[in-house]
Amino acid sequence: MGLEKKYKTGILWQDTQHRQLIDLMEKLSDADTREAKSKMFTYTTAFLAMYVTHHFKLEEQYMKAYEYPDLEFHVKEHQKYINLVKQFRRDHSSFSGEGALFLEKNILEWILNHIMENDQKLGVFIRGEERKRILAEEG
Template sequence: MVLFVWEDKYKVGIAELDEQHKTLIGLINKLYNAMKQGHGKDVLKSILDDLLGYVKYHFGTEEKYFTKYNYINKNEQIKSHNDFKNTVIEFKKKFEDGNTFISTELMNFLKNWLGTHILESDMKYGKFLNEKGVY
């Protein structure tokens, strides 16, 4: 069962980044499935760790493209990436401080942020990079 279904509307038109977005969606769905089975608390630490590691990699990939092609909204995107990472770090701190009831809040944040970010922010760089010959 999945919470966040990958659809063509999420394609930014750059295969490498679309695959990375699918991986992020997979992490959200992993948390969702664990919660549905009553194991959300059991996987929360590993998902938070995986998520922070993967977004560092993914955002780094995007930001390399932004720099290489002088993307005009680079700073706005980087700020959004940093805000996301900081929010996930806050969730991790809450969990480490003993708040094991954050999985629903985290899952909703991840789904809403990623869906909105791809459809609004990432689509802009997708079109820009496609115009530069990046697919």
Template sequence: MSVEWNSTLEIGIPEIDEQHKELVVAVGRLMVSFGENTAEEEVRRLLLFLNQYVTDHFSTEEALMVQHGYPAVEGHKARHAEFIASFRRLIDEFKENGATTKLAQMTQFSVVTWLLNHIGREDKQLGAFLKAEVAT
């Protein structure tokens, strides 16, 4: 399944939208790279990039939530922590077995599906809250 950025994923906060775009593009490249001959190196590079980028991105969102007194901050942080934990499992799987079909399936479920659902739900709720904050 291809993963592409599109404007329906925007939450209306430019700093977060830019980071989401970068994330979705990198995840899309990761999914494409699973099917290529050069998979091993490219998958390694993208997993390492995403590992760092996701951590930084979650920190940006969490700092904004705290700064603006977002009421659902704890639940949202918990979702982020779950993602980090499942991403670690992907890295462990890669270290153990390389860029396998199983890893591609795990990535589809715990990165692609998760990310699109999370942006579409929790992050959109956060965006609506922050926009209302700015407007008042």
């Protein structure tokens, strides 16, 4: 399934990874029994912890390589989120309806907003830098 336009950065690896996250959220919100919800809750929290570390690292490598002017702010946002996820996992080591709601409403909302605002800007920047490099190679 394609990625909604508002989440698209135009950078293939970034869009692919964001798509994974959005698929996961859809699965979580589609889980309609307590048992299914509970399973998805456990899976999503574990996945998120692994995902953010890996995904943020990759974005940060690009920011460094291309000397992204907003690097410091963007990295701080990532750090905030890693802490938020860590705290959430400490507070919700097992499933609860309240935890699932917080996960959907706060934890997952945060990352969607981050994609729409910060990652979009980063995507525009990376595309610009890549275009410059291609033009320079063509001389």
